[in-house]
Amino acid sequence: MYQVPRGTRDFPPDEMKKRRYVEENMKSTFNSFGYAEIQTPTFETLELFTAKSGNSIKDEIYDFTDKGNRELALRPELTAPVIRFYVEKLQMEPKPLKLYYFGNCFRYDRPQKGRYREFQQAGCEIIGTDTPEAHAELVALAYNILENVGLKKIELNIGNLNILNYIFKKIGLSEDVKKEVLPLIDKLLFDDLSSLLSDNGIKKDDVTKLIELLQTSDSSKIKDFIKEDANALEELSNLEQILYLLKKSFNIDNFQIKMSIVRSLDYYKGIVFEIDAPFLGAEKQLCGGGSYDLVKLFGGRETPTSGFAIGFDRTIIALESEKYEFPITKTDVYIIPVNSDMIENVIEIAQKLRKEGHKVEFDLSRRGIGKSLKYANSKNSQYVIIIGPEELEKDSVTLRDMNTGKQQLIKISELSSKLKNH
Amino acid sequence: MYQVPRGTRDFPPDEMKKRRYVEENMKSTFNSFGYAEIQTPTFETLELFTAKSGNSIKDEIYDFTDKGNRELALRPELTAPVIRFYVEKLQMEPKPLKLYYFGNCFRYDRPQKGRYREFQQAGCEIIGTDTPEAHAELVALAYNILENVGLKKIELNIGNLNILNYIFKKIGLSEDVKKEVLPLIDKLLFDDLSSLLSDNGIKKDDVTKLIELLQTSDSSKIKDFIKEDANALEELSNLEQILYLLKKSFNIDNFQIKMSIVRSLDYYKGIVFEIDAPFLGAEKQLCGGGSYDLVKLFGGRETPTSGFAIGFDRTIIALESEKYEFPITKTDVYIIPVNSDMIENVIEIAQKLRKEGHKVEFDLSRRGIGKSLKYANSKNSQYVIIIGPEELEKDSVTLRDMNTGKQQLIKISELSSKLKNH
Numbered sequence A, B: 001m002y003q004v005p006r007g008t009r010d011f012p013p014d015e016m017k018k019r020r021y022v023e024e025n026m027k028s029t030f031n032s033f034g035y036a037e038i039q040t041p042t043f044e045t046l047e048l049f050t051a052k053s054g055n056s057i058k059d060e061i062y063d064f065t066d067k068g069n070r071e072l073a074l075r076p077e078l079t080a081p082v083i084r085f086y087v088e089k090l091q092m093e094p095k096p097l098k099l100y101y102f103g104n105c106f107r108y109d110r111p112q113k114g115r116y117r118e119f120q121q122a123g124c125e126i127i128g129t130d131t132p133e134a135h136a137e138l139v140a141l142a143y144n145i146l147e148n149v150g151l152k153k154i155e156l157n158i159g160n161l162n163i164l165n166y167i168f169k170k171i172g173l174s175e176d177v178k179k180e181v182l183p184l185i186d187k188l189l190f191d192d193l194s195s196l197l198s199d200n201g202i203k204k205d206d207v208t209k210l211i212e213l214l215q216t217s218d219s220s221k222i223k224d225f226i227k228e229d230a231n232a233l234e235e236l237s238n239l240e241q242i243l244y245l246l247k248k249s250f251n252i253d254n255f256q257i258k259m260s261i262v263r264s265l266d267y268y269k270g271i272v273f274e275i276d277a278p279f280l281g282a283e284k285q286l287c288g289g290g291s292y293d294l295v296k297l298f299g300g301r302e303t304p305t306s307g308f309a310i311g312f313d314r315t316i317i318a319l320e321s322e323k324y325e326f327p328i329t330k331t332d333v334y335i336i337p338v339n340s341d342m343i344e345n346v347i348e349i350a351q352k353l354r355k356e357g358h359k360v361e362f363d364l365s366r367r368g369i370g371k372s373l374k375y376a377n378s379k380n381s382q383y384v385i386i387i388g389p390e391e392l393e394k395d396s397v398t399l400r401d402m403n404t405g406k407q408q409l410i411k412i413s414e415l416s417s418k419l420k421n422h
Helices: A013-032 A046-053 A055-060 A079-090 A132-148 A161-170 A175-186 A190-199 A204-215 A219-226 A230-248 A278-283 A312-321 A340-355 A368-378 A389-393 A412-420 B013-032 B046-053 B055-060 B079-090 B132-148 B161-170 B175-186 B190-199 B204-215 B219-226 B230-248 B278-283 B312-321 B340-355 B368-378 B389-393 B412-420
Strands: A043-045 A063-065 A071-074 A097-106 A118-127 A155-160 A255-257 A268-276 A285-292 A305-311 A333-337 A360-362 A383-387 A396-401 A407-411 B043-045 B063-065 B071-074 B097-106 B118-127 B155-160 B255-257 B268-276 B285-292 B305-311 B333-337 B360-362 B383-387 B396-401 B407-411
Touching: A013 A097, A013 A118, A013 A132, A013 A312, A043 A046, A043 A079, A046 A055, A046 A071, A046 A079, A063 B063, A079 A097, A079 A118, A079 A305, A118 A132, A118 A312, A132 A155, A132 A230, A132 A268, A132 A285, A132 A305, A132 B340, A155 A161, A155 A230, A161 A204, A161 A219, A161 A230, A161 A268, A175 A190, A190 A204, A204 A219, A219 A230, A230 A255, A230 A268, A230 B340, A268 A305, A278 A312, A285 A312, A305 A312, A333 A340, A333 A368, A340 A360, A340 A383, A340 A389, A340 A412, A340 B132, A340 B230, A368 A383, A383 A389, A389 A396, A396 A412, A407 A412, B013 B097, B013 B118, B013 B132, B013 B312, B043 B046, B043 B079, B046 B055, B046 B071, B046 B079, B079 B097, B079 B118, B079 B305, B118 B132, B118 B312, B132 B155, B132 B230, B132 B268, B132 B285, B132 B305, B155 B161, B155 B230, B161 B204, B161 B219, B161 B230, B161 B268, B175 B190, B190 B204, B204 B219, B219 B230, B230 B255, B230 B268, B268 B305, B278 B312, B285 B312, B305 B312, B333 B340, B333 B368, B340 B360, B340 B383, B340 B389, B340 B412, B368 B383, B383 B389, B389 B396, B396 B412, B407 B412
Parallel strands: A155 A255, A333 A360, A333 A383, B155 B255, B333 B360, B333 B383
Antiparallel strands: A043 A071, A063 A071, A097 A118, A118 A305, A155 A268, A268 A285, A285 A305, A383 A396, A396 A407, B043 B071, B063 B071, B097 B118, B118 B305, B155 B268, B268 B285, B285 B305, B383 B396, B396 B407
């Protein structure tokens, strides 16, 4: 027997229905913000991903050589392909360019709860503007998507990498030590961070101050520490304006400043943000994004870019954890012919009701009323229509409401309006 | 500069809008027939595809070895994965099981018009029944999908491989010669076929008869030739019943018997059908399907299966050839603040209209009214709202209809109902 490859999944109808519901809901929020959907191929040249993330990414991805000796890789994420697309074909489009996408991504990872080798991401990029209102709208879009999809318990955290870099500079952190420091900050390992900084000759006061700033949500404390630097102050003022617009105009209350967001990626800069479902523990991060530089690296003309990615699979896990009531798979009408002579009438009624928008099935196995009713029940059918010679003589059918079990004889001509009202 | 891999495509917003329109339309027809959507992974074990199609398939597919030394392949088609899924996990589901799916497939092929290395297919399987009404419904579903999507000029052809096999047997064709014969029949190369058969000792009369039957649409001619064989006669009677139901109950007129459909695949049997867009020439086949055996080969308990695949990319090419008018990408409302002090009011109005279902953008680049109007025009905006201090003093905004160029001052409280009526 053949099996699904390790770390990948098959989605049966009930799962698929959930996924499509979430996808459609997310799309409608993206659309309402004037973002337009795009798509890129499932694989790219390997070099695209090593250029962005370094050679070490090779250990985590599915790379292979094709029959024409091209080095290719199944995409591990969607931002690099989208910026490649932008640089290759979309640079002349009117700005800002607001693009969104859904796509499956692949990582050669140890499979575990909430982590798969093939997984889906939703994401977007805004290219060509970096005003505070543009960034506020971007963050609000991410938040609104998760909120509109039905999540109740989400938390938004916002940081700024330019300010963090200035703080690092002020306490005298070298670029080398910074590389070791970032993963510790990302994992909130402040004791290890403290030792590391002391070992590298950072003053005790500065270590204490840094760890305080990494945990504060009070922008005035940050301002106090960076007040000598005009650029850092401007970044903070932009951040404050973003937070003001989020609260005042976008009506989002549930956020905090969090200077410890480092996104562990070299190409981010300026604003960064994350949205978590805190009750999910280690796999709590649903969304991450911010402002970044990739266009120039990929050979394009420099322009501001920012965006975010939402973990589609985790969003569904979060909804399930919140006991969200997804729509269930059902059949509107199941039609049973009393014998196979009735099949023409059955098909005619089925086709008529399908054209009116109903989901209609009829007995395709000639198995009689009892077994057919059982099958109709297993498909969550709302109504069963039974068609026999006696009914047809009166231009009628028997309509059975599967919730109440009530049956009635009804004229075929009245079937449409009867079903429409239910 | 990095480029899209050879034979693959990026889809910009306008293309993507077409694709989503076609996909949604197809889904709604699948749903109306009571089919339920499923999904399988992008890659499978290589063995799954060689088991189905033989080792020669390796030359045409993207196969690779993963970091755990598994031999995997990007799926070249979707039936094998779906039947693998069925055998692995769905055998206990109530029958018939009606499943549909959309998925990208991959072939290492010479890229040319209408043929890509990554392409999309739509398809379905019905598992557990093979009555004439089940097969008629399957064929009608395929036809209805292409019809509902907007195609006007399509042709349906239906054959039967069991009858064809009986005809081969009656004229004394060996299994070896059959293998050479099928590709010639598939390509309608009747002169070559005639030589090949004569070279292999088939009687001149039988050769003439076979070529006549391969081109006839008259079932009585076929009946006349197979009348000694009860099984072949029953197959023909089922085929006639399918055609009768298609015409009489499904109201499909535009079909013919075509005994030359061989589907060039070993695992098909019984009914086979194809739907073409004849004006597309060599790439005219939009849909192919029929009844087949795969469940047992994949280790499952034998059960009737049939299904079809629709070439999604070709369907779009066919619609474009028919000059089908796809919906265009547009923005409902574009909001311009006269200066950046107005941004809060702009966002509040934008968020309100978005919640009411409108696609709303506002100026994120602080570039003034003239340039913003140009941008709004490039996004096909229907309305522009201009917000300045004078307007706000009167709790109003300026509403500009981008089609007529007409502007009016309108109360903010009346904006929703004004936009709803347009």
